[in-house]
Amino acid sequence: YNENPECYLIHGGRTPNNELSSSLYVLNVDNRGCNRKVTMRCQEKELVGELPEARYGHTLSVVHSRGKSACVLFGGRSYMPSSERTTENWNCMVDCSPQIYLIDLEFGCCSAHTLPELTDGQSFHLALAREDCVYFLGGHIASTNCRPPRLFRLRVELLLGSPLLSCEILNDGLSITSAIATPIGPAHEYIILGGYQSDSQKRMLCTYIALNDVGIRMEPREPPEWSSEISQSRTWFGGTLERGSALVVLPSGSNSTPTDAYYFYQVRFQQEGDVEDPTQTCSQESTDFEDSAPLEDSEELYFGREPHEMEYSS
Numbered sequence: 001y002n003e004n005p006e007c008y009l010i011h012g013g014r015t016p017n018n019e020l021s022s023s024l025y026v027l028n029v030d031n032r033g034c035n036r037k038v039t040m041r042c043q044e045k046e047l048v049g050e051l052p053e054a055r056y057g058h059t060l061s062v063v064h065s066r067g068k069s070a071c072v073l074f075g076g077r078s079y080m081p082s083s084e085r086t087t088e089n090w091n092c093m094v095d096c097s098p099q100i101y102l103i104d105l106e107f108g109c110c111s112a113h114t115l116p117e118l119t120d121g122q123s124f125h126l127a128l129a130r131e132d133c134v135y136f137l138g139g140h141i142a143s144t145n146c147r148p149p150r151l152f153r154l155r156v157e158l159l160l161g162s163p164l165l166s167c168e169i170l171n172d173g174l175s176i177t178s179a180i181a182t183p184i185g186p187a188h189e190y191i192i193l194g195g196y197q198s199d200s201q202k203r204m205l206c207t208y209i210a211l212n213d214v215g216i217r218m219e220p221r222e223p224p225e226w227s228s229e230i231s232q233s234r235t236w237f238g239g240t241l242e243r244g245s246a247l248v249v250l251p252s253g254s255n256s257t258p259t260d261a262y263y264f265y266q267v268r269f270q271q272e273g274d275v276e277d278p279t280q281t282c283s284q285e286s287t288d289f290e291d292s293a294p295l296e297d298s299e300e301l302y303f304g305r306e307p308h309e310m311e312y313s314s
Helices: 228-232
Strands: 007-011 024-032 037-045 056-065 068-079 093-095 100-104 109-113 126-130 133-137 151-157 164-169 180-184 189-193 196-198 206-211 216-221 237-242 245-251 262-272 279-287 300-304
Touching: 007 056, 056 126, 056 133, 056 151, 068 126, 068 133, 068 151, 126 206, 133 206, 180 245, 180 262, 189 245, 228 245
Parallel strands: 180 237
Antiparallel strands: 007 024, 024 037, 037 300, 056 068, 068 093, 068 100, 100 109, 126 133, 133 151, 151 164, 180 189, 189 206, 206 216, 237 245, 245 262, 262 279
């Protein structure tokens, strides 16, 4: 958001009471003191206009056009409308309508946009943004219980009056859900790993993706030699740690204490050779968090800093 690498946007998801949230939060670095600690502050952003309903499994991206920025929200899953809910299907989930929501973070204004190319809602897809474009890849459609190899490009022009949105359906997508997009290289290059290609089958392959002025380029990449624990596990999830590094999490499969309920693996990707024709080498390692102190609910989070990070601190 606002070209700030130390800022995160958090929207929706499940609450501790298993309800769905429609709130938007901005998580950023509040200050940098000389006490070797960084303060992370989370603030709720008030939204007005055509508000997106509470949901999870959606994506939130940032586009830049004509010197302005906006958030693009798409997809996700929510509870069945109250008018259609009965005792039997009270907790049933359905895909949200396939509308594109634009959010102006400066004023909190939201607007909903319907495009003829988007006919089905979807969830758990990937969204990769570059300048005024967002590429949506994969996803699951609840009404048909399928993972079509979808790939489409959304272009957002933030004109002086109202924004102009256009959508183009592209070929050669990926049938994938709940995957991890790990950035590598100088800019707009990613390795896609993890996720599922069916309800009962994990996607064990990796894909290299590059976004440029022409469009999107995808190439298969050799995955790491997954450990037997990863290969045999039915469930996995995770996220990006830093450039070229991802965290893969496996349930332990035992009735152990919450602190021992998961196994953590760090997957690293290293580029070699020319930037225009990169080759990735992969490695994985088990990460032991046994000595890590558990995080507790707090308005502020502190992360330790290394001595070399103090050089330019005020």
